[in-house]
Amino acid sequence: MTPRHVAVVGAGPAGLAAAQAALAAGARVTLIDSAEQPGGQYHRMLPDAYAAERPGELHHGWTAFERRRRQVLTHPRCSWLAETSVWALERTGRDRPPRVHLLCDGPVDGSGRTRRTLDVDALVLATGAHDRVLPFPGWQLPGVFTAGAAQALAKGERVVVGDRVVVAGSGPFLLPVAASLLEAGSRVREVLEANTPGTVARGWGRRPWELAAQLGKTAELAEYAAALTRNRVPYRLGRTVVEARGAGRVEEIVTARLRPDWSVIQGTERTVPVDALCVSHGFSPQLELPVAAGCALRDGEFVAVDDEQRTSVPGVFAAGEITGIAGAPAARAEGAVAGWAAAGGSVTDAGPVADAGPVTAAGPVTAAGPVTAAGPDADAGPVADAGPATAGRRTAAGGTRSARALRVLRRSRDQGRAFARRLAQAHPIGTGWPGWLRSDTLVCRCEETDYGALCSAFGSEAESAPRVAKLGTRAGLGPCQARICGPTVAELRARLGGGLQDRPADRPAEGLPTASPHTRPIAQPIRLGELAASPTPPIPTDPPEESSP
Amino acid sequence: MNGTRVVVLGAGIIGAACARELALAGLEVTLLDRGGAAAATTSHGEGNILVSDKGPGPELRLAQLSRRLWPEVLATIADRSPAGRRAVAAAEWDPKGGIVVATTEAGAHGLTEFAAAQRGAEVRAEALTPDALRAAEPFVTDAHTAAVHYPQDAQIQPAGAAAALLTDALAAGATLRTGEEVLAGVARGGRLTGVRTSGGLVEGDVFVNAAGPWSGTLAARLGAPFAVQPRRGDVLVTTPLPPTVFHKVYDADYVGAVGSSEEELQTSAVVESTHAGSVLIGSSRRRVGFDDRLRPEVLSAVAAKALRLFPSLAGVPVMRAYGGFRPYVPDHLPVIGADPRLAGLWHATGHEGAGIGLSVGTGRLLRNLVLDEPAQTDADAFRVDRPAVLATEPLPEAVSAPQAVSAPEPRQQKPTQQKRTQQKPTQQEQEGA
Numbered sequence: 001m002t003p004r005h006v007a008v009v010g011a012g013p014a015g016l017a018a019a020q021a022a023l024a025a026g027a028r029v030t031l032i033d034s035a036e037q038p039g040g041q042y043h044r045m046l047p048d049a050y051a052a053e054r055p056g057e058l059h060h061g062w063t064a065f066e067r068r069r070r071q072v073l074t075h076p077r078c079s080w081l082a083e084t085s086v087w088a089l090e091r092t093g094r095d096r097p098p099r100v101h102l103l104c105d106g107p108v109d110g111s112g113r114t115r116r117t118l119d120v121d122a123l124v125l126a127t128g129a130h131d132r133v134l135p136f137p138g139w140q141l142p143g144v145f146t147a148g149a150a151q152a153l154a155k156g157e158r159v160v161v162g163d164r165v166v167v168a169g170s171g172p173f174l175l176p177v178a179a180s181l182l183e184a185g186s187r188v189r190e191v192l193e194a195n196t197p198g199t200v201a202r203g204w205g206r207r208p209w210e211l212a213a214q215l216g217k218t219a220e221l222a223e224y225a226a227a228l229t230r231n232r233v234p235y236r237l238g239r240t241v242v243e244a245r246g247a248g249r250v251e252e253i254v255t256a257r258l259r260p261d262w263s264v265i266q267g268t269e270r271t272v273p274v275d276a277l278c279v280s281h282g283f284s285p286q287l288e289l290p291v292a293a294g295c296a297l298r299d300g301e302f303v304a305v306d307d308e309q310r311t312s313v314p315g316v317f318a319a320g321e322i323t324g325i326a327g328a329p330a331a332r333a334e335g336a337v338a339g340w341a342a343a344g345g346s347v348t349d350a351g352p353v354a355d356a357g358p359v360t361a362a363g364p365v366t367a368a369g370p371v372t373a374a375g376p377d378a379d380a381g382p383v384a385d386a387g388p389a390t391a392g393r394r395t396a397a398g399g400t401r402s403a404r405a406l407r408v409l410r411r412s413r414d415q416g417r418a419f420a421r422r423l424a425q426a427h428p429i430g431t432g433w434p435g436w437l438r439s440d441t442l443v444c445r446c447e448e449t450d451y452g453a454l455c456s457a458f459g460s461e462a463e464s465a466p467r468v469a470k471l472g473t474r475a476g477l478g479p480c481q482a483r484i485c486g487p488t489v490a491e492l493r494a495r496l497g498g499g500l501q502d503r504p505a506d507r508p509a510e511g512l513p514t515a516s517p518h519t520r521p522i523a524q525p526i527r528l529g530e531l532a533a534s535p536t537p538p539i540p541t542d543p544p545e546e547s548s549p
Numbered sequence: 550m551n552g553t554r555v556v557v558l559g560a561g562i563i564g565a566a567c568a569r570e571l572a573l574a575g576l577e578v579t580l581l582d583r584g585g586a587a588a589a590t591t592s593h594g595e596g597n598i599l600v601s602d603k604g605p606g607p608e609l610r611l612a613q614l615s616r617r618l619w620p621e622v623l624a625t626i627a628d629r630s631p632a633g634r635r636a637v638a639a640a641e642w643d644p645k646g647g648i649v650v651a652t653t654e655a656g657a658h659g660l661t662e663f664a665a666a667q668r669g670a671e672v673r674a675e676a677l678t679p680d681a682l683r684a685a686e687p688f689v690t691d692a693h694t695a696a697v698h699y700p701q702d703a704q705i706q707p708a709g710a711a712a713a714l715l716t717d718a719l720a721a722g723a724t725l726r727t728g729e730e731v732l733a734g735v736a737r738g739g740r741l742t743g744v745r746t747s748g749g750l751v752e753g754d755v756f757v758n759a760a761g762p763w764s765g766t767l768a769a770r771l772g773a774p775f776a777v778q779p780r781r782g783d784v785l786v787t788t789p790l791p792p793t794v795f796h797k798v799y800d801a802d803y804v805g806a807v808g809s810s811e812e813e814l815q816t817s818a819v820v821e822s823t824h825a826g827s828v829l830i831g832s833s834r835r836r837v838g839f840d841d842r843l844r845p846e847v848l849s850a851v852a853a854k855a856l857r858l859f860p861s862l863a864g865v866p867v868m869r870a871y872g873g874f875r876p877y878v879p880d881h882l883p884v885i886g887a888d889p890r891l892a893g894l895w896h897a898t899g900h901e902g903a904g905i906g907l908s909v910g911t912g913r914l915l916r917n918l919v920l921d922e923p924a925q926t927d928a929d930a931f932r933v934d935r936p937a938v939l940a941t942e943p944l945p946e947a948v949s950a951p952q953a954v955s956a957p958e959p960r961q962q963k964p965t966q967q968k969r970t971q972q973k974p975t976q977q978e979q980e981g982a
Contacts, residue, residue: 091842101845111864292843447825461725462565462636462715465585467592468708472639474825479788481868521843522870525788528830529863532853 003028003077004121006342007100009086009289012040013328014320015126016065017335018342019072022124025343030079030118031072032086032100034108034524038069040128041148042328083107085524089292097123097315098293101535103526111527115535122315122342125290125303126335129283129321133169134429135488136436138244138253139279140445147177147280154184161186162276166253168192168241169280171427175224177278178233188233189272194281195427196238196260203426241277242269242436250277262430281429284487285322287518298323300516307410309338317342325423330416336409434495443492444485446478454489458496466493476517486517555919556581556744556753558731558767561591562711563897563904564759566912569714571755572721574916579751580715580723581744583730587711590761590904593873595784595819595829596707597797598906601647601699602804604663605670607930608882612903613671614926615910616701620644622909626717636716640709641824647702648677648686650693650858651801657695660801664697673700688793688861695801702797704821707905714908726751734771734894741771741893755919757895762839762874764884764898773891775938777884777899779874781835783847785855786869789826793862797821800858803832807902810879812836814847818854820862828862830855832902839874875901880937883907885914888933895919896933 006022008015011033019031031038073080085108089098100118131146133139145153145161147169153159165186167178170193178191193200228235242264243254257268290303296312298304303311303318311318319338320331437443439452457469469475475489476482482489553576557568560582572578580586600616603609619642627637649664651657664674677696682689685698719725726748735743735750743752760767762779803817812835819831833847848870856863876899878884884899897915900907910926917924933939 088843088845090845456635460632460636460712460716461719462586462712463639463708465588465592465727468585468587468712471592471706471708472712477825477827477869479868520869521872522848522867525866525868527863528785528787528852528856528865528867531785531849531867532856532863534849 004342004344005030006122006124006339007032007118007120008124008126008339009033009100010040010126010128010320011035011038011080012126012128012320012331013042013065014128014331014335014338015040015124016068016072017332018124018126018317018319018339019078020068021336021339021345022343023072023075023077023339025340025345027122027339027343028077029072029075029339030081030120032081032084032102034083034085036082036107038073038080039065041130041152042331083110085113086289087522087524087526089289089523091294091313095314097121097313103524103530108524111530113527113530115526115530115533117535120315122317122344123293124309124317124319124335124338124342125293125295125311125322126318126320126331126338127286127289127322128331129285129325130483131280132282132284132429132487133279133484134281134433134436135441135443135451135485136242136244137438137441138246138250140442141244141246141250142248143246143250143275144244144277144279147173147278150276150278151177151180154180158184160184161278162274163187164189164274165276165278166190166192166241166255166272166274167278168194168255169282170194170240170429171280171282171423172221173280173283175221175228175235177280179224179227181278182227182231182233186276188228188231189274191228191233191235192239192241192255193235193237193427194240194258194262194430196258199260199428200237200426203422203424203428239268241279244277250274253277258430259432260430261432263432263435282427283321283325284483285325286483287322288520288523290316290318290322291516291518292521292523297516297518308341309334310341315342324417324420326416326420327423330413330419333409333412333416337406337413340406340409434492443488444473444475444478444482446480446485447474447476449473449475449485451492454492455496458493464493464497466490469493481520482517490517553577553755554753555579555755555757556751557757557759558744559759559761559764559898560586560711560715560725560727561589561759561761561904562587562707562714562908563761563900563911564757565711565714565718566908567757567759567897567915568723568912569718569721570912570916571757571919572718572723574920576755576919578718578723579753580718580725581729581731581746581751582725582727583747585727586715586725587708589763590873590875591711592708593784593871594707594782594875594902594905595821595831596705596710596905597819597903598703598705599647599699599797599903600667600672600701601649601674601697602799602807603667603903604804605666607927608903608907609667609670609672610926611883611907611910611914611931614913615907616703618909618913619703619705623713626713629717630720632716633713633720636709636713639706640713641706642703642710643705643824644701644703645796645821647699647797647799648682648689649697649699649799649801649803650682650689651695652690652693652857654694656801659805660695660697663804674698675700686795686798688859689798690858690860692857698796703906704797705905706823710905710908714912731767731770734891736772736891736893739892741891744771754893755895756893757897757915759897761898761900761904762876764876764896768888768894768896771891771894773888773894775884775896775933776878777938778836778877779839780877780901781833781837781840781872781874782831782902783833783844783851783870783872785830785848785851785867786871787828787830787862787865788868790822790828790865791826792822794820794822794828794859798858800854806832806834808881809834810881814850816847816850816854818851818858820855820858827868828865830867834875834902836877841872843870843872876904877901878937880935882937883911883931884933884938885911885931886918886928886933890934899938 004027006027007030008019085103088101091098102116103113106113131148150161244250257265296304309317317338319334437451441451453473457463555576555578557564557580560580568580626633651660675698682696729746729748731744733745765777799819800817806815806817815834878899884896888894
């Protein structure tokens with residue numbers, strides 16, 4: 001019996017857990033990530049060249065991550081494709097996952113990469129999220145960073161973005177960012193949460209028992225908060241940055257108190273001298289691949305998945321932040337469920353997943369029983385009996401244990417989803433933020449489209465269709481392909497009346513893609529020469545030696 | 550004709566151009582679209598305004614009329630209002646000219662003959678020496694066998710162009726209703742008197758089917774099916790570059806691809822820069838219905854053809870691709886005029902990949918026909934009752950509908966003979982329900 005071949009796109013917490021679970025279920029796994037090392041944004045690693053003595057510094061759950069990474073990467077049924085981009089997903093038929101089109105053997109901006117294709121039995125998408133940043137006057141100035149970029153520099157390069165830094169925006173992510181900056185040596189002047197104490201308390205305070213399930217996360221946040229206290233960094237609620245100023249780079253910022261809807265309370269403005277500003281207003285899931293695969297979305301914002309992390313497309317699973325912003329522990333649980341289901345393991349029947357024991361933030365699938373197949377010391381031996389096809393031969397005890405493990409995994413995943421809902425309630429984006437904008441405030445930084453141009457396009461009957469406004473104002477046509485401004489522009493359009501006539505108007509004409517800020521048929525840039533070359537050689541569908549027992 | 554109510558079905562560039570002409574003529578115009586204005590085929594093309602790809606004949610004459618009208622129309626719109634001026638600026642009109650390059654001996658021969666015939670039809674087609682080509686396009690391949698410069702070719706940002714025409718139509722009194730899908734026609738006494746839409750009943754005296762690749766489906770819903778089908782195309786967009794491509798440059802085999810009727814993939818290189826510095830690379834032609842799935846091998850074939858013209862673009866990143874559907878008619882001519890089978894129904898569709906360029910001429914011609922004015926170009930070749938339009942197999946939609954529409958009428962009827970009595974309103978209203 002040929003093991004099922006599962007491709008996992010994204011090697012962050014969700015993708016790595018998916019790979020591990022799929023391997024444990026007996027599948028052959030191809031793990032793909034555009035970075036040099038697994039870990040994603042959460043466990044961003046220093047490049048090998050740094051030969052860091054303590055690579056785990058600034059990181060949470062490092063030991064567990066290290067263990068999982070080793071298990072997956074050294075597993076005989078796992079192929080690890082580092083520095084590989086998925087530039088397209090090609091839907092070839094109704095009943096199978098799309099063909100994966102890869103650019104291998106080089107950094108994302110490299111040249112002369114090899115084009116390859118991959119046909120698999122199941123595809124797990126775990127592409128994660130990036131910072132959502134709302135525009136404000138001056139946000140394009142050098143020295144203004146997304147919080148994620150600042151943290152990536154601190155974690156991945158040990159680069160300090162500035163000496164006097166303010167961290168502003170919304171959500172618990174502000175805390176680890178501030179903590180990373182402090183550890184890397186910056187002076188953090190203050191951390192500003194835009195939501196008011198009332199909003200935050202109501203969001204988190206509702207159904208407090210749900211929080212108990214996220215003890216790991218809570219403890220982690222408490223640790224960050226303690227770091228702020230130790231360094232005497234004030235954490236202010238209901239205040240944010242409404243302007244950045246400076247000649248050539250940010251020199252000072254204007255902060256102001258906000259109402260619960262994020263409108264500015266006049267007269268509360270304060271000017272603060274800084275040399276760097278880090279902002280994050282939450283996260284945008286990276287949806288281009290799910291959209292390219294044809295996956296249905298939930299509220300137009302996240303990938304819709306069922307109890308086994310299946311999307312609406314046969315053979316395509318989704319896990320992690322693309323199904324809802326819930327943080328690394330939830331992403332790991334989702335990844336494990338997705339990987340297991342993708343490998344053909346049934347989530348309701350007994351199957352060869354580990355006796356996970358208590359699910360910790362460290363990860364739901366831990367070594368025991370058949371999962372040793374995923375361990376570094378296992379050779380090809382356990383493969384045969386770890387395959388899902390052989391689940392029937394499993395001992396009753398093993399089956400019970402696995403069923404229990406799965407229940408635990410799914411419970412952990414459900415708790416993660418509950419956490420995500422609370423997070424969204426405690427840290428919503430207020431509706432009053434367009435009040436920060438001036439006519440000349442840039443909304444699309446790539447193409448330098450300002451708020452005035454968008455107002456004028458969305459106010460015109462002839463130009464307000466999303467694609468027409470996009471071509472007319474150029475917002476979203478630049479190198480980032482609307483990854484940053486897309487959600488902002490869509491929201492402004494709805495706000496400015498471009499959406500008024502829309503009821504069914506945004507429904508696409510038959511055959512044309514929905515005007516979604518996430519539609520990017522070419523998911524990653526590909527050089528014309530690379531595109532012109534035929535894909536060679538295709539990655540074999542069957543593994544060379546393990547084809548049949 | 551004052552007081553005549555016109556309902557234009559489809560607010561793409563053809564619908565906008567027709568609505569503008571008819572509104573300026575004093576008619577009461579309503580423009581309906583099931584999506585947003587200019588949101589479909591119009592905003593998924595390249596914005597070609599070409600005479601270079603057309604041989605002598607009626608389509609070339611319509612292209613020449615359109616090419617004369619474009620600068621005139623844009624100037625009029627810009628003069629009318631600040632909104633018009635802004636819209637025209639956003640349309641990025643650029644009479645940059647086209648250069649057709651042959652890379653084989655056979656291609657050179659074909660191009661030279663084609664250009665000679667065009668010159669006989671008042672097209673400016675200037676053969677370029679290798680030095681002249683190098684001066685005009687420094688980055689084009691050395692491996693060319695012939696090149697012809699067409700100074701009359703132009704480019705426009707298509708969605709912006711449609712918005713400009715629409716802005717002017719609205720200023721002239723037309724109304725736009727978007728998000729409203731036509732479900733069925735309402736006919737009384739053999740004349741189309743209304744359309745039932747997702748938003749209610751819209752009555753009128755003249756209905757113009759300007760639904761592009763969907764016009765076949767729409768015509769079937771109105772009880773007068775014909776053979777307009779989608780033909781898919783894909784375009785690649787590079788990251789912004791320093792000036793590299795200065796004209797609309799295309800491969801001599803483009804003309805062959807435009808004129809072919811193959812279902813399978815046809816590709817040929819069409820390369821040009823936009824105002825923002827990105828290079829647009831086309832083109833492909835496939836008849837695959839409304840299948841919008843990305844086909845990497847199609848993009849790959851387009852890229853390979855483009856590199857044959859501009860080898861130095863190999864390292865340039867493609868950051869985006871988009872595809873659209875052209876309204877295709879087997880004889881490659883647009884359909885413009887009254888439907889002889891159903892009084893009150895007119896068509897302005899079937900322009901395949903040339904609709905942006907031909908839109909203003911089409912609007913003018915339709916107005917001439919509706920108002921019974923002397924036409925500025927010959928309309929006979931575009932008539933609805935010609936074999937390519939009516940004599941093909943019925944559309945799948947028409948066949949599968951339980952209340953199948955009646956078979957096409959004999960083709961000998963003249964457009965002016967608008968007689969039809971069989972259709973009952975009730976029957977039509979059931980269609981598409």
